[in-house]
Amino acid sequence: MTTDPVKFAYWVPNVSGGLVISNIEQRTSWDIDYNRKLAQIAEAAGFDYALSQIRFTAGYGADNQHEPVAFSHALLAATEKLKVIAALLPGPWNPAIAAKQIATISQLTQGRIAINVVSGWFRGEFHAIGEPWLDHDERYRRSEEFIRALRGIWGQDDFTFKGDFYRFNNYTMKPKPADPQPEIFQGGSSRAARDMAARVSDWYFTNGNTPEGLAAQVDDIRGKADAEGRRVKVGVNAFAIARETEAEARAVLDEIVAKANPDAVKGFAHEVKNAGKASPEGEGNWAKSTFEDLVQYNDGFRSNLIGTPEQIAERIIALKDAGADLILLGFLHFQEEVEFFGKHVIPLVRQLEADRAQKVAAE
Numbered sequence: 001m002t003t004d005p006v007k008f009a010y011w012v013p014n015v016s017g018g019l020v021i022s023n024i025e026q027r028t029s030w031d032i033d034y035n036r037k038l039a040q041i042a043e044a045a046g047f048d049y050a051l052s053q054i055r056f057t058a059g060y061g062a063d064n065q066h067e068p069v070a071f072s073h074a075l076l077a078a079t080e081k082l083k084v085i086a087a088l089l090p091g092p093w094n095p096a097i098a099a100k101q102i103a104t105i106s107q108l109t110q111g112r113i114a115i116n117v118v119s120g121w122f123r124g125e126f127h128a129i130g131e132p133w134l135d136h137d138e139r140y141r142r143s144e145e146f147i148r149a150l151r152g153i154w155g156q157d158d159f160t161f162k163g164d165f166y167r168f169n170n171y172t173m174k175p176k177p178a179d180p181q182p183e184i185f186q187g188g189s190s191r192a193a194r195d196m197a198a199r200v201s202d203w204y205f206t207n208g209n210t211p212e213g214l215a216a217q218v219d220d221i222r223g224k225a226d227a228e229g230r231r232v233k234v235g236v237n238a239f240a241i242a243r244e245t246e247a248e249a250r251a252v253l254d255e256i257v258a259k260a261n262p263d264a265v266k267g268f269a270h271e272v273k274n275a276g277k278a279s280p281e282g283e284g285n286w287a288k289s290t291f292e293d294l295v296q297y298n299d300g301f302r303s304n305l306i307g308t309p310e311q312i313a314e315r316i317i318a319l320k321d322a323g324a325d326l327i328l329l330g331f332l333h334f335q336e337e338v339e340f341f342g343k344h345v346i347p348l349v350r351q352l353e354a355d356r357a358q359k360v361a362a363e
């Protein structure tokens with residue numbers, strides 16, 4: 001467990017339809033005006049990061065999708081402290097372009113851009129844009145080369161790299177990004193994902209989980225990272241429903257699930273379980289997900305941040321004890337709920353952290 005304050009991030013709604021596959025009313029918009037205001041609310045509320053998503057096509061909701069690098073830059077221009085993490089998908093993104101794009105944004109924003117390297121789960125999307133759909137572990141081998149290439153281009157002059165997917169010959173890119181280099185996050189929970197995190201990523205993002213489920217992943221990654229002489233930080237997804245009473249919060253969850261679109265949820269389940277099954281161990285992010293879990297794209301209900309601010313703050317501390325350095329949050333009505341979370345939940349978390357530190361100091 002870390003003694004640093006736990007960090008908070010929110011999912012940028014840069015795709016339409018919100019973060020649940022449900023017909024429940026959502027007062028969230030994917031447009032830029034809504035998102036600029038949301039970023040400003042989030043930074044005032046005590047959020048450290050915003051995470052934008054990459055989707056190339058509609059599928060199971062998400063009919064419209066803004067491109068994350070351009071969109072992240074717009075959010076950075078509208079804020080002063082918030083860090084924005086832009087998703088990059090190797091394949092469509094080539095590391096030469098990505099390294100330059102991100103270096104420029106880093107220069108323009110005093111280093112507030114970070115990246116989330118994702119490896120692909122949506123075969124139909126790859127097919128639609130004419131990208132080959134590699135085997136599961138090949139996708140991760142490519143992502144690892146992508147990250148090694150970015151680090152090399154950002155960190156060295158005369159960079160030479162001979163990989164199976166990418167090649168660079170005495171390449172010097174200038175200007176480099178602002179110092180320190182942009183942080184590299186990654187998403188995915190399979191064996192290949194964890195091994196890649198241990199070797200090259202700064203941060204490992206995983207789907208929603210219980211503290212016990214999270215602790216097992218953290219022990220596994222940290223053991224492997226130790227062997228490499230590295231430390232990997234961990235971010236866990238959660239869909240937060242904070243209300244004055246637990247009954248109100250539970251009623252919102254029930255309504256989200258009752259109004260779920262069953263065909264879309266089943267289609268999404270089929271796609272993600274197939275993507276995970278293709279990994280050698282036959283598992284992946286969604287191997288154990290139920291119908292209810294899958295109504296939220298990344299199993300966010302499983303983290304159980306659903307209840308009163310007090311209950312949620314205690315559960316965040318339990319996730320922190322299990323090894324989480326960061327909580328990645330989705331909401332139904334983003335602007336008002338991010339504001340509520342900053343006012344009523346984050347101060348309680350900070351209080352619990354301070355109490356804990358005092359207790360440790362007294363021992």
Ligand SMILES: Cc1cc2nc3c(=O)[nH]c(=O)nc-3n(C[C@H](O)[C@H](O)[C@H](O)COP(=O)(O)O)c2cc1C
Binds near residue numbers: 054275279286298
């Ligand atoms: C927090 C988080 C964010 C993700 N964001 C995206 C995204 O924006 N676009 C995308 O195609 N996949 C995204 N993914 C999916 C992962 O890159 C990966 O394909 C998926 O989790 C399956 O990985 P696995 O087979 O290793 O379990 C995200 C995953 C996580 C955990």
